[in-house]
Amino acid sequence: MKIAIIGAGNIGTALAEGFSAIEKKENIILTRRNIQHLDEYRSKGFQSTDSNKDAIKNADLVLLAVLPQQINEVLKEMAPVVDTKKSTMISCVAGITIQNIKDVLGKDTRVVRAMPNTALSLQQSMTCIAFGDKTTELPDEHKKFILELFNQVGTTLVIKEEMMTAATALCACGIAFFMRAIRSASQGGIEMGFHADEALQLAVQTAKGAALLLQKEEAHPEKEIDRVTSPKGCTIAGLNEMEHNGYSSAMIKGLLTSFNKANELYKN
Ligand SMILES: NC(=O)c1ccc[n+]([C@@H]2O[C@H](COP(=O)([O-])OP(=O)(O)OC[C@H]3O[C@@H](n4cnc5c(N)ncnc54)[C@H](OP(=O)(O)O)[C@@H]3O)[C@@H](O)[C@H]2O)c1
Numbered sequence: 001m002k003i004a005i006i007g008a009g010n011i012g013t014a015l016a017e018g019f020s021a022i023e024k025k026e027n028i029i030l031t032r033r034n035i036q037h038l039d040e041y042r043s044k045g046f047q048s049t050d051s052n053k054d055a056i057k058n059a060d061l062v063l064l065a066v067l068p069q070q071i072n073e074v075l076k077e078m079a080p081v082v083d084t085k086k087s088t089m090i091s092c093v094a095g096i097t098i099q100n101i102k103d104v105l106g107k108d109t110r111v112v113r114a115m116p117n118t119a120l121s122l123q124q125s126m127t128c129i130a131f132g133d134k135t136t137e138l139p140d141e142h143k144k145f146i147l148e149l150f151n152q153v154g155t156t157l158v159i160k161e162e163m164m165t166a167a168t169a170l171c172a173c174g175i176a177f178f179m180r181a182i183r184s185a186s187q188g189g190i191e192m193g194f195h196a197d198e199a200l201q202l203a204v205q206t207a208k209g210a211a212l213l214l215q216k217e218e219a220h221p222e223k224e225i226d227r228v229t230s231p232k233g234c235t236i237a238g239l240n241e242m243e244h245n246g247y248s249s250a251m252i253k254g255l256l257t258s259f260n261k262a263n264e265l266y267k268n
Pocket of ligand 1: 006007008009010011012031032033034035052065066067068070073074092093094115116117118172173
């Protein structure tokens with residue numbers, strides 16, 4: 001498979017590294033306008049160019065990883081040369097729909113949406129994937145290969161396209177939300193007397209432990225909370241104080257704000 005990655009920034013280069021576990025680096029071509037930033041990847045064996053048109057020639061998969069405000073220009077540039085019979089588009093761009101891409105590249109274009117998060121650099125991404133619409137759905141073997149590619153960088157879940165914006169808020173933006181939760185825990189730790197580095201280490205490992213309890217034991221969060229909240233104890237006192245201050249509500253409202261904003265990214 002020849003793979004072109006259009007817009008090799010944070011997400012594009014991390015995906016390239018992950019994909020290289022199952023596809024030869026020489027078959028992966030990276031593009032960006034400031035091509036000097038891709039020297040490191042060229043020396044590792046990837047191909048690179050500042051011409052999107054050249055990159056998509058004969059590509060089986062074209063991965064779109066530019067910013068939402070850059071995608072229209074890129075699609076218009078590709079439209080006259082893209083071979084929609086050969087190339088399948090995989091868009092990681094938040095807020096742009098399959099229909100938006102077809103509107104520029106043509107109604108027969110096969111388009112897949114994928115929403116990874118930045119943990120893909122550690123092969124720990126939660127990536128949601130939507131496989132086209134009914135008119136241009138991919139053959140099963142292509143779906144299998146695309147899933148295999150994204151499984152190199154973490155876990156995948158196939159969802160309907162209408163859930164993609166929710167996936168963007170929960171998984172892509174979610175990295176920042178959980179980072180802030182860990183950061184605020186570490187700030188509390190500092191106020192109680194730990195040095196900043198110790199407080200962060202304690203908060204990170206505790207958050208990791210909580211996530212693994214849910215993932216490995218398939219437990220429910222409330223069941224795990226019940227196990228650490230003894231009657232009249234300090235955990236329930238702290239937890240209730242957080243809830244009185246809107247902890248869960250703030251997270252839910254933040255997610256919904258990101259969801260609404262993600263719906264508007266392409267329009268702006
Ligand atoms: N960051 C996240 O957590 C995350 C998660 C999931 C999905 N996404 C989506 O992934 C996409 C990329 O995000 P990112 O964080 O990787 O952004 P980024 O680091 O800014 O990468 C975008 C890249 O596109 C290149 N580019 C811009 N215009 C171009 C053009 N005309 N032709 C070719 N390359 C061009 C830029 O390089 P030059 O300026 O050198 O051209 C830049 O390296 C976004 O659409 C975002 O919605 C991001």
